[in-house]
Amino acid sequence: MSTPVFIKEGTPKEGLVQGIKLNGWTITSKKASICNSNEMERIHKDFGLPPPEMVFGNNHVVVKHDDFEIKFGAYDALELVDTSSTSSEKIKVAYSEEWTRKSSANHTDVKDVVKPYDWTYTTDYRGTANTELEMNNGPSLVNVDLLRRQDPILFYDQNILYEDELADNGTAMLTIxxxxxPTCFLILQRFFLRVDDVLFRINDTRLYHEFGNKYFVREYTSKEAHYNLIRQKLGRGDISLLNDQDWVSSAMPEEIALSKREKLSVK
Incomplete structure (x- = not known):
């Protein structure tokens, strides 16, 4: 292992960039202020949808190695939100019984969020890469056993790209x-959706590299479960766990609705 070089530039007010350089890789995370009104108007104009309540459009995570770069940012993620004429009906149709019950039980505000765009802000964004990755049709290349080891963590960070409370009917968040x-790195971007009494949805993008291996991995999974199924697994436990993304993810059925595995050869 090469000697790690730690990065810290800027200020929280201007935008703070922190990261690490290790074994030819540079990984940085930038945190800045929430978008101002002009930036929110730009999102509305560019993508044809009112933006989420909180957008951190100047936050990003960047991974670089030689000529390869992949970046995660809110604008590119929001660009993939469905704005087709039928987008807002998808959850309503899939969970019509629960939706009707929720709407009629003194939750008239639910009707207000059914609009001509995907009001859940669901995105299947997997990062913006400057080169194509090749498909991996074999098993996962993420070494879970290695990640479970209690190795020292040289650098850790959490970043948020956007969040919305869905008119008090749940939450939608995109975080990293x-x-x-010393042995590897893992980056997890997660879109987490909870629509109360209706459903949970988790879209995960994992970037992984084990130092010494000649490939870099990107894996995407999408899972969805009925709200009541997850609620039942909680039993009489702490209801706040329904906001715990890791707990909800562990409680989701093993069946994955969609997965995509890719790799990139590296020196």
Missing amino acids: RLRVM
Whole structure:
């Protein structure tokens, strides 16, 4: 392992960039202020949808190695939100019984969020890369056993790209967590959706590289479960766990609605 070089530039007010350089890789995370009104108007104009309540459009996570770069940012993620004429009906149709019950039980505000765009802000964004990755049709290349080891963490950060409370009917969040160990690094971007009494949805993008291996991995999974199924697994436990993304993810059925595995050859 090469000697790690730690990065810290800027200020929280201007935008703070922190990161690490290790074994030819540079991983940085920038945190800045929430978008101002002009920036929110730009999102509305550019993408044809009112933006989420909180957008951190100047936050990003960047991974670089030689000529390869992949970046995660709110604008590119929001660009993939469905704005087709039928987008707002998809959850309503899939969960019509629960939706009707919720709407009629003194939750008239639910009707207000059914609009001509995907009001859940669901995105299947997997990062913006400057080169194509090749498909991996084999098993996962993420070494879970290695990640479970209690190796020292050289660099860790959490970053948020956007969040919305869905008119008090749940929550939609796009966040990133990253950790770098002496043996490998893992970056997890997660879109987490909870629509109360209706459903949970989790779209995960994992970037992984084990130092010494000649490939870099990107894996995407999408899972969805009925709200009541997850609620039943909680039993009489702490209801706040329904906001715990890791707990909800562990409670989701093993069946994955969609997955995509890719790799990139590296020196």
